[in-house]
Amino acid sequence: MRRDKWMVSCLGVLYLTKGLFYRVVPADQRVDEAYAGVFRFRLWWCGQWLEVLVDDRLPTVNGKLAFLQSNHTEQMWPALLEKAYAKLHGSYEALKYGSLLDGLADLTGGITESLQMTELADAETLRNLLKNTSLVTAHHVAATPEDKIPELQTEMNYVVMNVEQVESTKGTVHVVRVRRPLGIGEVPVPYIVLNPESWHTIPQQERDRFISTPKGIWMLFSDFQRVFTRVEIVHLDSETCRAEPSPLEPSAFIIMPTTFEPRDEANFTLRIYSNKPIKMKVLDNPPKMTKTALVKAPPVVEVNSFAQYEAVFLQLADEHKSIDPFELQELLDACLPNDYIKSCASIDTCRQIVLSLDKKGTGRISLSDFKDLMCSLKHWQFVFRTHAREKMGVLRAERFRDALRDVGFIVPEKVLTLLVLRYMRKDGMLRFGDFVSAVMHLHRAFEIYHKSNTLRTEGIQTNLTEWLKNVFMC
Numbered sequence: 001m002r003r004d005k006w007m008v009s010c011l012g013v014l015y016l017t018k019g020l021f022y023r024v025v026p027a028d029q030r031v032d033e034a035y036a037g038v039f040r041f042r043l044w045w046c047g048q049w050l051e052v053l054v055d056d057r058l059p060t061v062n063g064k065l066a067f068l069q070s071n072h073t074e075q076m077w078p079a080l081l082e083k084a085y086a087k088l089h090g091s092y093e094a095l096k097y098g099s100l101l102d103g104l105a106d107l108t109g110g111i112t113e114s115l116q117m118t119e120l121a122d123a124e125t126l127r128n129l130l131k132n133t134s135l136v137t138a139h140h141v142a143a144t145p146e147d148k149i150p151e152l153q154t155e156m157n158y159v160v161m162n163v164e165q166v167e168s169t170k171g172t173v174h175v176v177r178v179r180r181p182l183g184i185g186e187v188p189v190p191y192i193v194l195n196p197e198s199w200h201t202i203p204q205q206e207r208d209r210f211i212s213t214p215k216g217i218w219m220l221f222s223d224f225q226r227v228f229t230r231v232e233i234v235h236l237d238s239e240t241c242r243a244e245p246s247p248l249e250p251s252a253f254i255i256m257p258t259t260f261e262p263r264d265e266a267n268f269t270l271r272i273y274s275n276k277p278i279k280m281k282v283l284d285n286p287p288k289m290t291k292t293a294l295v296k297a298p299p300v301v302e303v304n305s306f307a308q309y310e311a312v313f314l315q316l317a318d319e320h321k322s323i324d325p326f327e328l329q330e331l332l333d334a335c336l337p338n339d340y341i342k343s344c345a346s347i348d349t350c351r352q353i354v355l356s357l358d359k360k361g362t363g364r365i366s367l368s369d370f371k372d373l374m375c376s377l378k379h380w381q382f383v384f385r386t387h388a389r390e391k392m393g394v395l396r397a398e399r400f401r402d403a404l405r406d407v408g409f410i411v412p413e414k415v416l417t418l419l420v421l422r423y424m425r426k427d428g429m430l431r432f433g434d435f436v437s438a439v440m441h442l443h444r445a446f447e448i449y450h451k452s453n454t455l456r457t458e459g460i461q462t463n464l465t466e467w468l469k470n471v472f473m474c
Contacts, residue, residue: 005155007068007085007095010103011078012181013137016159020108020135023049025077041084044109047269052084059092067092100139100157100232110134110234111271117230123174123221126231127163134236136160138178138228149227151189151217156180157232161216168201174221175202175210191218194226254283262398284412289446291408293439294357295379297371306371309335313367322364325350331370341381343433349440355473356440356447377436383407384435394429403435409442444473 014021024042037056042049058079059066068082085106086092101112120126129136137157142148152158158178165174182188190211193199198220199207210218219227257268272278297306312334316327323331325347332345357369365373387403388395395403397420404411404419411419419441423434430438448470452460462470 006098006100006103007082008078009100009139009155009157010107011068011081013104013135013157013159014107015181016179017108017135023109024107025081039080039084041081043085043088044106045088046267047271049109050088052088054080054083054087056080058083104135104137104232104234108135108234108236110236113233113235115231115233117225117228120225120231123163123165123176126160126176126221126224127174129231129233130160130163135234137232137234138224139230139232140228149192151192152227153180158217158228160231163221166202166206168198168203170198170201173198173202175218176221176224177210177213177216177218178224179216188215189217192223192227193219194223195220198222262396282413285410287412287415287446288410289408289442290405290410293376293408293443294372295375297368297375306374309370309374310367313370317367318364320364322362322366323370324364325354328354328365328370341377341432343431344377344436346433349433349437352437352440352444356444380407380436380439381432384432394427394431395435397424397428397430400424400430400435400438404438404442407439409439409446411442448473 014024026040026042029039039054039056041052041054043052044050056076058076065079067086068079082092082095086095089095089098101114104110105112126136137159139157140149140152140154142154148154158180161177161179163174163176165172167173190213191199191207255270257266257270259266272280309331312331313323314321316331317323329345329347329350332350333342336342336345353373354363354365357365357373383403383406384395386406387399400420401411401416404416419438423430423438425431425434449460452462452466452470
């Protein structure tokens with residue numbers, strides 16, 4: 001077989017593991033009277049087995065298969081499976097960027113692990129891997145012409161079948177049996193000997209037994225370490241094979257899912273196999289208000305600071321010297337200096353501001369409330385600009401949490417997600433008005449909770465009427 005060696009290697013490993021092979025390549029498919037030109041395969045994708053259908057039309061160049069092809073067998077399942085795999089990834093071109101570990105994971109549904117040969121301290125380590133894991137393979141690559149072993153194919157993975165301990169004339173030695181699929185007419189190689197002196201210390205009857213084994217290549221463990229560069233392991237769950245112990249040392253680990261680009265949405269699958277109980281929890285912060293988000297206007301305000309605002313305020317105010325959300329919108333639109341700040345002058349934001357500042361439930365705010373708002377806006381503008389460094393006027397959603405923390409709010413992940421869904425724009429950014437509305441929303445929510453929780457317990461009790469009132473006040 002030619003083309004991408006990692007794909008060829010993966011298919012060879014799959015073929016030798018019949019239980020896994022027939023999970024991926026269902027056995028009930030034949031070219032007979034009921035044949036409809038469609039083949040189905042199962043591949044592990046995003047945490048579940050996914051059935052992929054492909055037709056029997058394969059790309060060719062000059063009458064030969066353009067991609068994966070077999071030089072030693074007439075079987076067509078490798079090329080068809082490659083087509084299904086390419087379909088799942090979007091194109092044949094995408095397979096150029098594949099890797100052996102990814103391929104083994106997609107074809108087995110297992111968790112893959114790679115160990116350098118130097119990490120195998122002795123043969124017992126390899127024996128334990130065979131006992132405790134589902135599938136162990138060894139990767140051979142000839143870095144130089146001198147390293148080439150005629151009996152082995154370079155850049156290929158061989159399945160490690162077993163490790164045996166035998167008594168030689170010079171003490172205990174270990175031998176390893178590895179295997180790969182053979183093509184039609186290919187002569188099997190029963191053993192590879194790089195150290196004849198050590199090999200011949202094994203009794204003749206034992207060597208004859210190795211040679212009589214119909215499938216696989218035997219070699220000394222010391223030779224195994226020389227010809228293979230690393231060991232690739234696949235851990236499978238009980239549904240596919242048998243339960244596996246955790247390969248991790250006892251400790252505490254933090255798992256942080258990320259995407260290649262900021263603000264990309266993605267789903268993540270986390271699987272942990274262990275034969276011992278493990279404790280897992282989401283690393284998150286409980287909700288907390290570290291300081292009041294609203295900045296109170298100083299008792300003595302500079303005359304010029306609020307003189308222009310106060311005059312417009314009194315023009316719009318009623319006989320009680322208060323304004324409603326619509327009048328607040330008109331006031332902010334008249335008083336705020338530029339479009340950047342005026343983004344908080346939308347009617348939705350003004351409603352949120354009035355709900356948060358209104359202490360009497362009248363839907364109006366006083367002049368002193370307005371002065372507090374203007375001082376708060378100045379502080380929030382500073383925080384917003386601090387976290388919107390690259391592009392003035394917009395805040396990236398991934399910096400929303402830190403900006404809220406500077407204002408005085410620590411929120412759990414699920415709450416932050418809802419805030420982002422509510423206030424983020426289509427471009428993944430927040431304008432200053434969105435930020436102000438979110439701050440006022442949180443301020444009101446914390447205020448309602450603390451007023452209702454007079455006993456300072458972990459929760460509050462309320463009836464449906466109070467609940468509905470509180471919901472619509474936030």
